Amino acid sequence: MTDSPQAPTRFPVTVDIVALTVRDNALNVLLITRLIEPFRGRLALPGGFVLAGEGLEEASIRELAEETGVERVPGHLEQLQSYGPQGRDPRGDVLTVAHLLLAPDFPVLSAGSDAEHAAWYPVGHVLDGATELAFDHGRILADAVERARSKLEYSPLGAAFCGEEFTIAQLRAVYEAVWGTRLDPRNFHRKATGNPGFLEDTGRMTAGDAGRPAALFRLAAQARSAAGEPVRAVLNPPLMRPNS
Amino acid sequence: MTDSPQAPTRFPVTVDIVALTVRDNALNVLLITRLIEPFRGRLALPGGFVLAGEGLEEASIRELAEETGVERVPGHLEQLQSYGPQGRDPRGDVLTVAHLLLAPDFPVLSAGSDAEHAAWYPVGHVLDGATELAFDHGRILADAVERARSKLEYSPLGAAFCGEEFTIAQLRAVYEAVWGTRLDPRNFHRKATGNPGFLEDTGRMTAGDAGRPAALFRLAAQARSAAGEPVRAVLNPPLMRPNS
DNA sequence: CTGAATTATTGTCAATATGACGATAAGTAT
DNA sequence: ATACTTATCGTCATATTGACAATAATTCAG
Known part of the structure; x- marks a missing residue:
């Protein structure tokens, strides 16, 4: 300087x-x-x-x-x-x-x-x-x-668009909206729930909506700060956008 | 505002x-x-x-x-x-x-x-x-x-540490120095050369160094600006760090 | 000049991840 | 009850990855 x-x-x-x-x-x-x-x-x-x-x-x-x-x-x-x-x-x-x-x-x-x-x-x-x-x-x-x-793609920050607890479908809707693409619900479910240190099952379920009730998740402890905001730098493996 | x-x-x-x-x-x-x-x-x-x-x-x-x-x-x-x-x-x-x-x-x-x-x-x-x-x-x-x-991991910017032309081993040395890890030369070679739009073979070879001469590469056209500096945003698939 | 050492490059193989899609589960709407 | 809707689990072919063997093409030591 x-x-x-x-x-x-x-x-x-x-x-x-x-x-x-x-x-x-x-x-x-x-x-x-x-x-x-x-x-x-x-x-x-x-x-x-x-x-x-x-x-x-x-x-x-x-x-x-x-x-x-x-x-x-x-x-x-x-x-x-x-x-x-x-x-x-x-x-x-x-x-x-x-x-x-x-x-x-x-x-x-x-x-x-x-x-x-x-x-x-x-x-x-x-x-x-x-x-x-x-x-x-x-x-x-x-x-x-x-x-x-x-x-x-590389961070758990998608969850920042959701509330405290959310379903996999809600999280997928975030990804679809931000990326502007359609994602296969089954593959997304597998990747999101299978990513170590990303999501944590709350044990609770949705109720009242159409269709089968969905499990409610929250960010895993490693992925959020005390304030509940996502912090963990990287998602491994990354959830890559399709195509490109 | x-x-x-x-x-x-x-x-x-x-x-x-x-x-x-x-x-x-x-x-x-x-x-x-x-x-x-x-x-x-x-x-x-x-x-x-x-x-x-x-x-x-x-x-x-x-x-x-x-x-x-x-x-x-x-x-x-x-x-x-x-x-x-x-x-x-x-x-x-x-x-x-x-x-x-x-x-x-x-x-x-x-x-x-x-x-x-x-x-x-x-x-x-x-x-x-x-x-x-x-x-x-x-x-x-x-x-x-x-x-x-x-x-x-996600961009061709590793090449910015090398000169205009470089060997795969030189590029690997950059990755190893920046990440502080050892990388398998054979797997790195495969991933670097196999990544579409990353590297371009110049056709020229090194000479005089110990060991078998190495092919010289440069950044692919899509990955560099007019000034020769890397520009392409993403490397797909990414070259992830080992471990974490 | 010859073999040893060194580095580059190609290949192989099992484990893993991915994309496409079938099947089943568990609710609501009629 | 039956249709409809959404969630979740499974299957399978294909692609990618990591570990490592084998081979190629040089320089180096004698």
Whole structure:
């Protein structure tokens, strides 16, 4: 780390959060509608400036709370990548540290006061160009989705989209939504339950749904932190996407 | 992206570069000796402040050039992660965007003028606590090494440690050094050459070394950019580390 | 010049993982 | 009761993996 003779340039730093969830068997992203210029009326990722004395993750959690009303992080939060500082904001250089949140479907503060209105949008409608996001958020979203897709292969993070307990079919629906492919239920069942250190049978079953009741699983102890969030780095063997 | 009513806090932003290479069958990292406080005399990652009008990668390349004398990026450079801004530097809040460089062994400007003296150090000596780095650079290095290790599994990036052309044994030596394991030469040969879109036979052979001459390979076209740097995201099937 | 040593490369074989799909189990809907 | 729906277990051919034998093509030691 070289130190400049004169005071270094300082940059405004923001965090942006790509919150992903699975709704109606499709991958959705949490977006807000901008009420001010630039990009007024456009959809954008939730986020905002990092305040003095604040860490990056801390800032992300605060912004998420401010814009969606959630009191605690509802899933797995990790840093994605930083972008900038140049050419991102017409008002000037801004460095942003993008974060990725993988969470079960949670309700957002949709009763828009004069704050930005936040809501879930299918990722497909954004990635295929039908909806253009503000700033470079389209690119950030694309990077986030690719990260999520590969995380499902090599980590137990797919479970972050489910609640505390879930069935194999629910987990499979997550994989299908994120990867955009159909998976054979029988082979998926074998691989998910057969992967050592991934899932743990709770002994409980679903009831009331159509069809045979399904066993409820949770993440295995090695795969979750004290907070219940998945931590174990790798899934071995990996659950690879078909085809490619 | 919420906009604060008053001017947002601005932070000094640095880039730090974790330059890794393989020397004498061991993973090495490029470190500089700090000549000023804080952490005077301690080893640290090369890096420095991002200047106004500069991008993150651009700043990394500039700092690398300033501190090692290389004129061009000698390998694969990618962003690692951002750290901070709190609790990293005793002088105050500094956000740093760490970068990872995977490169063949290259000579560094070791004739220390009054600039920091840069040199290669075996990663093992640092990770096992024998050498303490300045700031939070020990943690950054640990993250970088873990990233490199998993990159070798899922991407063709192992080749970034080799030159333009290399033998399978040289590539295997990279894997062994980075993973810290021994690999069966015959099985590695089969997997490396059998992976579609990974390697390309140049038709040329080594000569003069002990033992049977080895075929020289290069990265397949799909796996490298115009600059010759590996780009193809995934290696399929992956080359997994043994054991775990 | 010859055999020993060294390294590269091809092959073999059993164990394991994978993809495709059949069969059965255990519920709800009619 | 019968149909329908979903979960779960099983089977089988094929592909991949790890362990290791065999062979090829050099340099090195004498």
